[in-house]
Every structure is written in structure tokens, then in C-alpha cells.
Amino acid sequence: MSQTTLPPVEKTQPVSAPGGSISDRSRAERKLGWMLAGPAFVVMLLVTAYPIVQAVYYSLFNYRLTDPENRSFEGLGNYWVILTDGVWWQSILVTVIITVVTVSVELVAGFALALVMAKALSSIRPVVRAAILIPYAVITVVSAFAWQFAFRIDTGFVNSWFAWLPGVSDTTDWFGGQASSLFVICLAEIWKTTPFISLLLLAGLAQVPEVLQEAAKVDGATWWQRMWRVTIPNMKAAIMVALLFRTLDAFRVFDSIFIMTAGANNTESVSFLAYRQTISRVEIGLGSAVSVLLFLAVVLIAFTFIKGFRVDLAQARGER
Amino acid sequence: MASTLAACGGGGSDSGTPTLTWYINPDSGGQATIAERCSEDSDGAYRIEVAQLPRDSPAQREQLIRRLAANDESIDLMSLDVVFPPEFAQAGFLAPVPEDVAQEVTEGVFQGAVDSATWNDELIAVPFWANTQLLWYRKSVAEAAGLDMSQPVTWDQLIEAAESQDKLLSAQGRRSESLMVWFNALLESAGGQYIEESGESPESIQFGLTTPEAKRASEVMAAVANSSAVGPGFTTASEDTSASEFESDDAGFMVNWPFVYAQAQSKVEAGTLDQSVPDDYGWALYPAVDEGTPSAPPLGGIDIAVSAFSRNVDLAYEAVTCIVQDENQAEYMVTNGNPASSIAVYDDPEVQEAYPMADTIRESLELAASRPLTAYYSEVLGCFLREFHPPGSVNDQTGERTETLTQAVLTGEQLL
Numbered sequence: 042m043s044q045t046t047l048p049p050v051e052k053t054q055p056v057s058a059p060g061g062s063i064s065d066r067s068r069a070e071r072k073l074g075w076m077l078a079g080p081a082f083v084v085m086l087l088v089t090a091y092p093i094v095q096a097v098y099y100s101l102f103n104y105r106l107t108d109p110e111n112r113s114f115e116g117l118g119n120y121w122v123i124l125t126d127g128v129w130w131q132s133i134l135v136t137v138i139i140t141v142v143t144v145s146v147e148l149v150a151g152f153a154l155a156l157v158m159a160k161a162l163s164s165i166r167p168v169v170r171a172a173i174l175i176p177y178a179v180i181t182v183v184s185a186f187a188w189q190f191a192f193r194i195d196t197g198f199v200n201s202w203f204a205w206l207p208g209v210s211d212t213t214d215w216f217g218g219q220a221s222s223l224f225v226i227c228l229a230e231i232w233k234t235t236p237f238i239s240l241l242l243l244a245g246l247a248q249v250p251e252v253l254q255e256a257a258k259v260d261g262a263t264w265w266q267r268m269w270r271v272t273i274p275n276m277k278a279a280i281m282v283a284l285l286f287r288t289l290d291a292f293r294v295f296d297s298i299f300i301m302t303a304g305a306n307n308t309e310s311v312s313f314l315a316y317r318q319t320i321s322r323v324e325i326g327l328g329s330a331v332s333v334l335l336f337l338a339v340v341l342i343a344f345t346f347i348k349g350f351r352v353d354l355a356q357a358r359g360e361r
Numbered sequence: 362m363a364s365t366l367a368a369c370g371g372g373g374s375d376s377g378t379p380t381l382t383w384y385i386n387p388d389s390g391g392q393a394t395i396a397e398r399c400s401e402d403s404d405g406a407y408r409i410e411v412a413q414l415p416r417d418s419p420a421q422r423e424q425l426i427r428r429l430a431a432n433d434e435s436i437d438l439m440s441l442d443v444v445f446p447p448e449f450a451q452a453g454f455l456a457p458v459p460e461d462v463a464q465e466v467t468e469g470v471f472q473g474a475v476d477s478a479t480w481n482d483e484l485i486a487v488p489f490w491a492n493t494q495l496l497w498y499r500k501s502v503a504e505a506a507g508l509d510m511s512q513p514v515t516w517d518q519l520i521e522a523a524e525s526q527d528k529l530l531s532a533q534g535r536r537s538e539s540l541m542v543w544f545n546a547l548l549e550s551a552g553g554q555y556i557e558e559s560g561e562s563p564e565s566i567q568f569g570l571t572t573p574e575a576k577r578a579s580e581v582m583a584a585v586a587n588s589s590a591v592g593p594g595f596t597t598a599s600e601d602t603s604a605s606e607f608e609s610d611d612a613g614f615m616v617n618w619p620f621v622y623a624q625a626q627s628k629v630e631a632g633t634l635d636q637s638v639p640d641d642y643g644w645a646l647y648p649a650v651d652e653g654t655p656s657a658p659p660l661g662g663i664d665i666a667v668s669a670f671s672r673n674v675d676l677a678y679e680a681v682t683c684i685v686q687d688e689n690q691a692e693y694m695v696t697n698g699n700p701a702s703s704i705a706v707y708d709d710p711e712v713q714e715a716y717p718m719a720d721t722i723r724e725s726l727e728l729a730a731s732r733p734l735t736a737y738y739s740e741v742l743g744c745f746l747r748e749f750h751p752p753g754s755v756n757d758q759t760g761e762r763t764e765t766l767t768q769a770v771l772t773g774e775q776l777l
Contacts, residue, residue, distance in 0.1 A: 071438035103773055106430045107452035107736075126776040195602055212593035217751075305536035305597075305750060314776070320423055321739055322777060323430075331776075 063349045092165070093336065100330035106323035118321065119330035128314065129331075133338075135312045138223060140291040146286060150278070151238030156176045157245045160241065177236035185300035188229040192216070214335070219306045234290065238283045245279020285346040289339055311335045381409045383438040384425065386663060387416055391697035392440065396622050397457055399683035407676045410642060418442040418538070419739070429454040429668060437671040438681065440663045441486060442543070443477040443731065444538075444738050448487040451561075451736035456667045456674045458484045462705070466685055473660045474702040477731035479755060487681050490693065491702035492661030493647075493725040494542070495718065497607060497615045500643045502528050509518035513656060516547075516648050518580045519614050523590035528613025530590035531603035539600060541742055542618070542659040544749060547578035549637060549657035549730035550650040556733040556741075563737060563771035579755045581650050586753035592618040596751040608638055616647060618661065619722060623698040644718045646725055660729035700726070740770055743777045 100119055104112045123129050154173050161169045176184065192199050192215040203209045216219045249272050257267045273280070294313040303307045304317070315335055319328025376718035385392040396409035414421040422445050428436060430451070441449065447457050458466075463484040467475050475486040496514070503510050506522035523530040533539035545555055553574030558567035569575060588596060590613070592606055600617055604624055606617040615621070622642065628634035665684060667677040683689075690701035691709045700722050706712055707723040716722065735741055744767040748759050769775035 107426065107448060107454075109430075122774060128776045194592075194597070195605060214594040214597060217596045219592065303536065310744060317743070317777065320427075321419065322743070323426060324773075327773070327776070 043278055044306050048058055081099050096329040096332050096336075099325050100191045100333050102325040102326040104324070106325055112326075115326065119327050120334070121328065123330055123334060128309075129311075129334075131307055132309045132311045132314045135223065135308060136292055136294065136312075138308065139227055139230065139294050140288060143234070143291050144284065144287050146227075146231050147235045150235045150282065151283070152242050154235065154239035155242035155246055158243050173239060174236045175193055177240075179233065181233060181296040184229055184233045185297040188225060188232075188297075189216075189301045192225050217306070219308060222302050222306055223309045226294075229297050229301070230291065230294065234287060238287055241283035241286070242276070245276035245283075248279065249275040281346065285343065288342055288346070292339060292342060293335070298301045311338070329353055377678060378405050378408045381407050381437040381671075381673060381677055381712050382435055383409050383411045383440070383665075383680075384414050384436055385411050385440045385769070386418070386421055386442070388699070389697045391693045391699070394696075395684050395689045398689070399680055402683060403680070407673070407680055408628040409680055414440070414520065418444060418445075422448075422739070422767065425449075426452075429670065432670045433668075434672055435671050437677045438684075439666045439668065440489065441666050443474075443491075443664055444734075445661065446478055446486040446664055446666055447480045447734050448736045448738055450480045454669055455485050455673060456669045456677070458487070458667075459675075459678055460679045461770050462487075462682060465682055470702050470703050471704060471726045471729070473726060473729040473731055474662060477660060477662075477734065480734065480736075486664035487666070487685055489663045489665045489685050490690065490699040491729075492659075492700055493722060493728055493729045494546070494616050494618055494620055494659045494661075495725055496645045496648050497617060497621060497633050498643045498645065499528070499607075499612050499614075501641055502526050502613045503643065510643060510645050513646065513652075514648050515652055516585060516650060516747055519648055520585060520588045520590050523613040524588060526613060527594055527611075528590070529606050529609075529611045529615075530585065530588070530613055531592065531598070531606045531615035531617070532585060532595075533598055533600055533603060534586055534591070534595040534604075534750075534752045535599045535616075536746050537599065538742065540750060541745055542661070544582060545576060545730065545732045546647060546657055546659045547581050547650055548575055550647075550654050551575075551577045551581075553578065553653065554733075556735055559733075559735050564768075566735065566737070566771065568764045568767060570764045572760075576757045576758040577650060579749075579757060579759050581651045582749070582752050583755045586751070586755070596753070608634060615716075619716070619718065620698050620716065622716075635694075644721050646721065646728070647771040656725075656728055658725045658728055660726070660731045662699070699747045705767060722730060737771055740777060741767060744770055747777070 066114055089229075101114060101116060102112055103115045103118070158166065158170055158173060176238075179187075190196050193202065194212070194214050194216075199215070200209060200211050200213050204211065213221075215225050252270050253269060254276065257271050262270070293312050294310050294318065297312055298304060298313055304313050309317075311331070312335065315328055317328075317330040318324050318331055322328070381645045383392070383396055393411050396411050400408045403537050414424055419577075421440075421442065425436070425439055425441075426449070429452070446455065466487045467484060470488050471491055474491040475484070478484055478486040478488050496519075498508075498510060503522065506526050508514065508518060508522045519530055532543055548555055548569075551574040553572050556566060557569040557625055558565070560566055585591060592598060592602075594602065598606075600620075603615050603617050604621045606612060607617070607621060608625060608628070622639065622644075625634060625639040629639060646656045647657045665681050667681065671677050678729075685703070687701075687703050687706050687709075688738065690703050691706045692711050693699055694701050694706060695711050695715045701707070701712075704723065707719050713719050733741055744763055748763040748766060749755055766775065770777045
């Protein structure tokens with residue numbers, strides 16, 4: 042918001058208007074802004090802040106849903122139990138692997154698709170865009186089932202279609218081991234969310250001024266040089282935002298694992314761990330503590346991106 | 362679906378009829394039919410509406426437990442998988458069964474089914490149907506292997522027979538409830554018990570996993586999983602996987618619930634399976650661990666429980682006694698394929714006709730052993746699966762590790 046209002050303020054300064062009137066005006070503007078955004082802000086507080094605070098509160102108790110009478114205050118005991126348990130670190134490892142693999146592959150593939158969408162002939166552009174976006178429109182659980190059916194040893198076609206690949210045969214049990222299970226899970230995630238990244242990157246591509254490209258061409262830059270020195274630096278903000286959103290998403294991966302392996306063979310993610318403690322075991326205290334830790338991890342990622350890489354969300358929206 | 366039923370069932374009665382809501386596990390419509398019939402028979406005393414729960418039983422439990430923890434009054438009757446009533450009872454979610462009802466609904470019912478619905482010496486739920494696994498075999502394969510199926514067989518014999526004929530021995534190695542079903546049957550057959558003493562508090566539960574019997578059961582489990590007689594996807598094989606393996610040309614032996622027979626028949630009717638396949642199906646009692654040990658087949662099924670938060674507990678119990686009547690159980694068995702918990706039903710001519718193996722099922726249910734009864738079943742199962750899956754890695758240390766883990770998890774010292 043502040044960036045959009047900056048230019049007019051700068052313009053008015055040379056007129057040497059008294060400072061007080063500006064601050065009055067900006068105060069009125071600010072007040073109006075609060076009145077307009079206020080209701081939404083209150084709703085946000087109710088639906089997000091309240092559950093978060095409640096989870097933090099519950100995480101300090103030993104509290105089982107089926108045994109409310111024996112609820113007892115544990116302090117940080119739940120956190121100690123979690124952080125000293127190998128299961129937690131195993132799920133962190135799995136989550137990080139899935140996040141790093143899917144996000145990096147998606148970034149490259151998404152960029153390629155964005156280029157295709159941007160450069161496609163205008164006559165076929167709508168078709169190309171629709172085709173690329175279809176996976177993103179599929180519900181995650183449905184896509185997880187589809188990939189599971191494809192790779193399963195009894196109903197799947199992958200084993201017979203790809204039997205020519207080394208290591209694949211009729212008897213390959215994809216969901217029988219950790220590495221192969223994670224491979225299929227990552228593949229499903231990549232297939233499903235690459236369109237999201239490519240959509241964000243397409244918006245970024247459109248922001249790169251054509252004049253810069255032309256100037257580079259005149260200077261004799263090759264396609265590759267233009268890509269590296271003109272296009273990519275100019276869409277850095279869009280890339281960072283795409284990475285941020287996808288990393289946050291990928292870190293909370295749940296549906297695909299739930300459907301495909303149900304956490305078997307050490308394929309459990311942090312969200313899955315939280316789900317099992319809270320929903321299956323009805324250990325509200327322990328589960329809340331896992332959720333709070335997951336929340337902190339997500340905050341840390343967001344903070345690192347925004348501060349560490351100086352991602353400016355407003356810039357990505359083309360406001361500056 | 363519920364509204365259609367309400368319209369049918371309540372057709373003849375006035376609008377003041379109290380409505381009971383029965384949360385059912387998905388089936389082929391049998392429970393809805395029974396609900397309709399009992400509503401009519403009640404002469405306007407009550408009307409039963411059914412509401413469907415999710416497909417798999419852990420998800421059914423999750424939904425019910427969350428609702429009941431919030432004192433949801435909209436639940437009157439619940440179809441509960443036999444492993445869950447103790448947890449619900451311990452939490453105070455179940456209305457006590459009146460003395461006269463308890464007497465009526467346990468008469469002529471398989472002891473195993475009654476035991477699994479009993480907690481702290483009191484009946485807490487009403488046995489509705491009782492499932493059990495049989496040993497299914499291809500007559501041609503057993504004959505070629507020279508295995509006499511009229512006598513009790515052991516797992517070792519099955520492995521040997523299947524390997525010698527290059528055929529499959531199908532069991533459920535998936536990381537799910539079915540692995541517990543299998544292990545518990547092995548353990549009970551060896552003479553052990555998963556839980557030797559179940560106490561009120563988690564600390565007081567005594568496990569029986571370090572006994573020689575448990576070691577023998579683990580040994581058999583690993584021997585099956587590591588034999589060349591199991592399919593390539595054994596660690597992810599479910600009941601459905603086994604059923605389709607058993608319909609294939611590689612089929613030899615299989616342990617599974619009776620639905621496999623009805624499934625093969627319906628495939629024949631649909632034209633996707635040759636009649637010669639189910640004709641080759643043979644059945645016998647669940648295999649024993651060793652020669653001379655008894656067969657201890659798994660016990661499954663559904664109990665009907667009444668919620669403590671129901672506004673019509675008395676009417677609900679009236680409805681339950683109607684639902685579990687022999688005629689209803691018999692029809693449910695014939696139309697939906699779920700074996701009755703009442704012994705007399707197996708003499709019903711229609712049941713005998715639909716199930717050539719009805720007598721074997723009855724015999725199996727008489728021997729059947731229930732899974733560990735505990736208010737912490739989900740935890741017990743979760744710890745078991747963490748150590749015992751994949752079944753091929755099970756050794757004589759696995760039981761001890763599972764015991765330690767379960768104790769730590771139940772006392773809140775470890776995550777699950």
C-alpha cells in the first residue's frame with residue numbers, strides 16, 4: 042500500500058505545502074484504509090489467529106480427547122518428547138527431501154512451460170494454457186489415487202510400459218520401499234503443481250520490458266545471453282515469490298502420502314505426523330505441539346525467503 | 362439416502378415419532394433395509410435413519426470419536442468395528458447395556474463375538490455380525506502337492522506345498538490392520554496372547570510379546586514373508602490384492618475373509634471370470650502354527666453400540682434388539698455377504714444355499730480369537746505396525762522392541 046501512495050507525496054513536496062495538511066490527509070487515508078480492511082482483518086484473526094493460539098495453549102498439556110478428566114499441565118514436556126524422538130527427525134528429513142526435489146524440478150519445468158505459453162502462436166495459446174493448467178485443476182487426492190493406480194503392482198501399467206528401463210520389471214513394487222515410494226510421491230506432486238509455478242512465472246515473463254530485449258539484440262547478445270542477463274534478472278521477484286509459495290506448500294505435503302503409502306516405509310511427512318497424533322491418536326496435546334513446530338518451520342521458511350532473499354511481494358505484483 | 366428411508370419408514374406413522382440415527386459402515390444397503398424394516402415393525406415407536414460413515418474402519422472411529430467427544434446428540438446407534446468398543450466405553454461414550462437386553466442379545470451368540478463386546482466384565486455393545494478368515498485353497502493345487510486338506514494344516518506345510526507347485530500363498534503383508542489380524546491369529550494359535558493383562562491405565566497393561574509363543578509366531582510370519590511363495594508386492598498386499606491373486610492362474614493358497622467367494626461368483630456373473638475358477642475353490646479352517654496346536658482364526662465383524670449422549674437410549678436399545686434378530690442377520694448374510702454372529706443363523710436353508718462353506722465359517726467362529734482388547738487399540742496397533750512391517754524383517758527381537766515402544770508411547774515418552 043505504502044509504495045503506491047509514495048509518488049504523489051513526492052510530487053507535492055516541491056510545492057512547499059505545510060507538512061501538517063499532508064499528515065492530516067494521510068491520517069485520514071490511513072483511517073479509511075483501516076475501516077475498509079478492518080472487517081476482513083477481524084475475520085482473519087478469528088479464523089487463523091485463534092486456532093493458532095489455541096494450538097499453542099493445548100501443546101502445553103497432556104490431553105487425550107477420550108480422557109479429558111486426566112488433562113495435566115506439561116509445560117514444554119511435549120516439545121521435549123518430540124524433539125528427542127527419531128520419528129520427528131525422520132519425518133523432517135522426508136519432508137525436506139520432498140520439498141527440495143519437487144520445488145527445484147518444478148521451477149525448471151515451470152519456467153520451460155511458461156516460456157512455451159509466452160511464445161506460443163497466439164492462435165493456439167489458449168489451448169496450450171488450458172492443457173498446461175489441467176493438472177492444477179485436479180483435486181490432490183484424485184491425482185494421488187491416479188498415480189497410485191498407475192504404479193501399483195496389481196493395477197498399474199507403469200511396470201509393463203517401462204519394463205525396458207533398467208530396474209523396472211513386472212515385479213517392481215514401487216510402494217514397497219522408501220526411495221521408490223518417495224519417487225512416485227514427488228512425481229505426482231511435480232505433475233500437479235508445476236502449472237502453478239509456470240503461471241506465476243508467466244506473469245513475471247510478461248513484466249520484462251520488450252525494449253530491454255531489443256536493446257540486447259541490437260548489441261548482438263545471443264538467446265542464451267539474453268535469457269541469463271536480461272530476462273531472468275528482471276523477473277527475479279516473480280521467481281522468488283513462486284519459490285516461496287511452492288516451498289511453503291510442499292513443506293506441508295500430506296494428501297499424496299496419505300493416499301499412496303499411508304506413511305509406510307518411512308515416508309511420513311511432518312503434517313502426517315501431526316495428523317496421526319491429533320486425529321488418529323486423539324492426543325491433542327502432543328499433536329498440537331507437532332503442529333506448532335510445523336508452523337514454526339513454515340514461518341522460518343517464509344522469513345528466510347523474505348529477509349534472506351529480499352523477496353518483495355509488492356514488487357511481484359507489478360506495483361513498483 | 363437417509364431422507365428416502367425416513368419417508369419410507371415413517372410412511373404410516375405420525376410426525377411425532379422419535380427418530381433414531383444409526384451411523385453405519387458402508388455396505389451393500391443391508392443395514393438400511395434392516396433399519397427400514399425395524400422402523401415399520403416398531404408401529405410408530407421409533408424411526409431409524411441411517412447415516413454413512415467413511416469406508417475404512419480407522420476413519421469411522423476418527424469421525425465418531427470426534428463427534429462423541431463434543432457430546433454430539435445426533436448419534437443414537439453406531440456400527441463399530443469389533444476392536445473399538447473398549448476405547449469408547451472407557452471414555453464414557455457408550456450407554457450401559459440394560460440387563461435384560463444383554464441377556465437377550467448374547468443368547469446363542471458365538472463366545473468370541475460376545476467376548477470382544479465385553480469390557481470390565483460388562484457387555485458394552487451388541488454383536489451384530491461376526492467375520493472370520495478361512496484358509497482358501499485351489500483344489501487342483503492342493504491335490505497336486507499331495508496336501509490332505511481334510512486334516513488341519515500348518516503354515517510350514519502351506520509354504521512347502523505352494524513352493525513345490527510354484528504357486529502363490531496369499532496373505533496380507535500391508536502396513537495396516539490386516540497385519541495385526543494375521544499376527545494375532547499366529548500368536549493365539551501358538552498359545553500366546555498379545556495383551557496378557559489389560560488395566561485401566563496405560564502403565565498397567567501387560568503385553569505378551571516376549572514369550573516363546575510370540576517368538577514362534579514371529580518366526581512363522583517371517584518365514585511366510587521371506588518364502589518364494591508370496592507375491593512380489595507382499596509388503597503392500599491387502600485383502601483385495603490377495604483376492605485377485607487367488608483368482609489368477611498362479612493361485613495356490615490364501616487366508617482371507619469369506620467375501621472372496623461372493624466376489625468370485627459375481628465376477629462369473631459379470632462374465633469377467635470363468636466358472637471353473639470358483640469351482641476350484643476349496644476352504645478349510647485357518648492354518649495352525651505347528652502340528653498339534655489349535656487353529657485360532659481371526660475374528661472380525663461389527664458390534665452395534667448406543668451412544669451415551671443419545672436422547673432416546675431406551676428406544677435405541679429396543680431398536681438394537683430388533684436389528685440383531687436372527688432373520689435380519691440371515692438376510693444380511695445372504696444379501697451383503699457378512700456372516701452372522703448368531704449361531705442358529707447357520708442352519709437357515711437360505712444361508713446354507715448361498716454359502717456352501719457355512720459350516721466351516723461356523724466352526725471357524727467357534728474357535729476364533731479376538732484381537733487385543735484395549736482402550737488404546739490405535740496406539741497398540743500403530744506400535745505393532747512400526748516394528749512388524751515389513752513382515753519379512755521380523756525376528757525374535759521384534760516382539761521385545763514392540764513392547765518397549767508401546768509402553769513408551771502409552772506413557773507419553775515417545776511419539777508414534
